[in-house]
Amino acid sequence: MAMILYETQNDVVILRVIGGATFAEISAAVKQYFPKVTRHLVWDYTNGNLDNVTPDDFRGVPDLSYKYFTNRNGGKTAFACPNKYEYGMFRMYTAFAAIKNMPYEYAVHRSFDDALTWVMN
DSSP states (O other): OOOOEEEEEEEEEEEEEEEEEEHHHHHHHHHHHHOOSSEEEEEEEEEEEEEEHHHHHHTTHHHHHHHTTEEEEEEEEEEEOOSSSHHHHHHHHHHHHHHTTTSSEEESSSSSHHHHHHHHH
């Protein structure tokens, strides 16, 4: 079980994952927090992991994300993933998002600072 903490920094929503997130927890966070995203989003997995999420589960996340980005106008989404498994899963996510023509820019970074810098520039 994970905690997903919501923060804002200017026009950036930051979701910090602590512990092992499940697909249900990620889905709940998307439904709860994505309507609050107006421009940029950073998912911080520095202290979290996706050990409880399968690649098949992950394939549905782009459609779910798009459905709940109700107030977002453009913007960037970055993923801070220092661990190999999470980094690979979010690289896969960015590929799914590209195939589905999601209207946002995506990048996966190894550190939170790099992810935040990328969305701010």
